[in-house]
Amino acid sequence: MAAPSIAMEVNCQSNFKLSKGEKKSLRKQNKARHTLLRHEGIEAVSYSTQSLVVANGGLGNGVSRKQLLPAFEKCGLVEALLMPPNKPYSFVRYKTTEESQNAYVSLNGKEIVDDLGQKVILYLNFVEKVQWKELGLQALPPGLTVVEEIISSEEEKMLLELINWTEDINNQNCQKSLKHRRVKHFGYEFHYENNNVDKDKPLLEGLPDICDSFLEKWLAEGYIKHKPDQLTINQYEPGQGIPAHIDTHSAFEGEIVSLSLGSEVVMDFKHPDGVTVQVMLPRRSLLVMTGESRYLWTHGITPRKFDTVQASEHYKSGIITSDIGELTLKKREIRTSFTFRKVRHTPCTCSYSLVCDSQRKETPPSFPESDREASQLEQEHVHRVYEEIAGHFSSTRHTPWPHIVEFLKALPDGSIVADVGCGNGKYLGVNHELYMIGCDRSKSLVDICRERRFQAVVCDALAVPVRSGACDACISIAVVHHFATPVLFYSSFCPPIPAALASLCSTPCFLILGTLLLSDDVLFPHSASYQRTSGKGWQECRAHLLSAI
Ligand SMILES: [Zn+2]
Known part of the structure; x- marks a missing residue:
């Protein structure tokens, strides 16, 4: 038999020559191949190569390296056994095609005992190359x-x-x-x-x-x-x-x-x-x-x-x-x-302009003309900046502002409170009697919240994935001044355009801090706090703010 044709031969063997068990095994092997292709984009080939993908032989289904490696080592010199995290398969690469054929013949459709002592049956298929990057398997960053x-x-x-x-x-x-x-x-x-x-x-x-x-x-x-x-x-x-x-x-x-x-x-x-x-x-x-x-x-x-x-x-x-x-x-x-x-004396001309301060376009500030422009403006000057500075930002923001602590402590026990633009979560743990959910546009900051074991999600402050009226109170601290257009801003604050922040709470119970732009030419540096007990409606809140200018 020609060496490189084992897989083809197995797959093409006429089904009558096979026993019932062999037929079942072949069906399962084919099924494994299709699943790998469909779900993981791993393409098996119909000829022998040095590498095999091992379905069911993965960390994701409880098979450890300690169990798998000896079985494969019996068939030849294993160059690499790659076990991606949480996946129900692994890759094995041999020095030669003969060795991988050996493994194919001896281990395909064979049982192995997993970490819990349960038996799993391995299904093997040849692959042309072990797909590192495509699978999100890790390699050193280029360079x-x-x-x-x-x-x-x-x-x-x-x-x-x-x-x-x-x-x-x-x-x-x-x-x-x-x-x-x-x-x-x-x-x-x-x-x-x-x-x-x-x-x-x-x-x-x-x-x-x-x-x-x-x-x-x-x-x-x-x-x-x-x-x-x-x-x-x-x-x-x-x-x-x-x-x-x-x-x-x-x-x-x-x-x-x-x-x-x-x-x-x-x-x-x-x-x-x-x-x-x-x-x-x-x-x-x-x-x-x-x-x-x-x-x-x-x-x-x-x-x-x-x-x-x-x-x-x-x-x-x-x-x-x-x-x-x-x-x-x-x-x-x-x-x-x-x-x-080495200190640089000429501007950087790298090909990563998105993160290159030498290539950052300095355009004079102007009002964005469309939602698209506004969103680009926010992306460039707010979201990207926060992603970049998240670590530093977080390390410089430890102390909650007393006004906000007071607001949170005054809320009834068991209140559900959203912190829109929660940053590193410094308010999420202020009152343990509240159920607080934070959200922020910066993934890096939300990661920090999660490390601190707070509930937080990544989202835009104007599209918070919380059902309207689901919260008892909401805080949004030093966020609104980041919104890019008056439209976006007003939509978040005024009742005529029910938007994310306005609709989160069943009754107006808000604390919004930031430099609020209330008309075209008035900057309003103020905090607005509306307690549940105040009973003020949105129109009143707005009137109150405007009257304070
Ligand atoms: Zn650069």
């Missing part, structure tokens, strides 16, 4: 590399001893103790107010000599292509982190490198479309970010004391997959990072 063991333990020690956190008499190197970490700058000071450097004012002292020799070496060895002239040293205690951010395009060139010392850490990378990849940065490794990973993906470190990491001994750098069979917890230790960047 990112992690070079392991770039320095020795002795060199690490030397670098760590170089930093004198305790005394910096002239504060020459701009030491700062930020809220979440200690930081020191060399070459140029980095200003957190505008996330930029003062390019005309290099610091008196440049980069430490020892760093210079490392940089020269990395350049010569090809790990980096440009010599940095700015260094930021960050020190993180366990539990500390850095909010997700993209280094300002106009501030630094396209290659940013970061040396991890003292301890490993897991860094989160996030693509604007929501894909998140956790990358392990081992101790003494160099993270090199270029291209897409530097310009388009945000990176940050979640403040926590433990990281979820791969369990295998041989695993060092790279992505943390969500493979439950391979995960374990690792306690964080003090990590010091040396981040080297």
